[in-house]
Amino acid sequence: MISQKGNNYILIGMPGAGKSTIGVLLAKSLGAEFIDTDLVIQQKTGKLLKDIISEEGNETFKQIEEDVNASVEAENSVIAPGGSAIYSQRAMDHFKQIGTVIYLQLKFDTVAERLGDLADRGVVLDNGQTLCDLYHERIPLYEKYADITVDTDDLKIGEALEKVLENLI
Ligand SMILES: Nc1ncnc2c1ncn2[C@@H]1O[C@H](COP(=O)(O)OP(=O)(O)OP(=O)(O)O)[C@@H](O)[C@H]1O
Ligand SMILES: O=C(O)C1=C[C@@H](O)[C@@H](O)[C@H](O)C1
Numbered sequence: 001m002i003s004q005k006g007n008n009y010i011l012i013g014m015p016g017a018g019k020s021t022i023g024v025l026l027a028k029s030l031g032a033e034f035i036d037t038d039l040v041i042q043q044k045t046g047k048l049l050k051d052i053i054s055e056e057g058n059e060t061f062k063q064i065e066e067d068v069n070a071s072v073e074a075e076n077s078v079i080a081p082g083g084s085a086i087y088s089q090r091a092m093d094h095f096k097q098i099g100t101v102i103y104l105q106l107k108f109d110t111v112a113e114r115l116g117d118l119a120d121r122g123v124v125l126d127n128g129q130t131l132c133d134l135y136h137e138r139i140p141l142y143e144k145y146a147d148i149t150v151d152t153d154d155l156k157i158g159e160a161l162e163k164v165l166e167n168l169i
């Protein structure tokens with residue numbers, strides 16, 4: 001049986017890549033809905049992402065994130081999951097089934113420049129792991145799941161949006 005992809009777009013990439021920022025603009029341009037699954041997690045748990053991570057730990061956060069991401073029901077929507085979504089094969093299989101996965105690619109230096117205090121932002125980082133380690137751990141996962149890759153380095157927000165729109169399939 002040939003399985004048909006859904007008509008959603010799912011943005012993946014490092015924290016600070018602009019999934020949420022560009023995602024909402026992309027939804028406006030396409031006349032689509034916008035879903036930020038980080039906000040769904042906060043709504044469901046009644047807690048901030050950074051507090052779930054610091055108080056309950058990375059594994060609990062990733063489990064909650066997987067459950068939320070794997071149960072997104074959407075049509076004609078742009079979906080912005082958190083940067084750690086790619087740790088869950090189950091959630092990413094779901095995303096690949098309901099839509100086209102777009103990887104917003106950035107060089108390490110740009111990511112480091114964009115992110116402020118990692119604890120304050122709530123990044124899933126193991127003890128002793130640096131942002132550089134995290135970047136190299138995640139890049140193969142973003143590449144593995146991407147249907148489309150858009151290099152957004154050195155682009156302003158509007159330019160990045162235009163480039164994403166040009167690359168849509
Ligand atoms: N060219 C650009 N594209 C996207 N965001 C940019 C750009 N230049 C600067 N920014 C800034 O970088 C930040 C991107 O943060 P955003 O929350 O959209 O990232 P994210 O990919 O959703 O991260 P997270 O995985 O934490 O949800 C914003 O503060 C945005 O204003
Ligand atoms: O990339 C990450 O590790 C994260 C990104 C955020 O969007 C949140 O999903 C959470 O704070 C973890």
Ligand SMILES: [Mg+2]
Pocket residue numbers: 019020021036038080081082
């Ligand atoms: Mg976001």
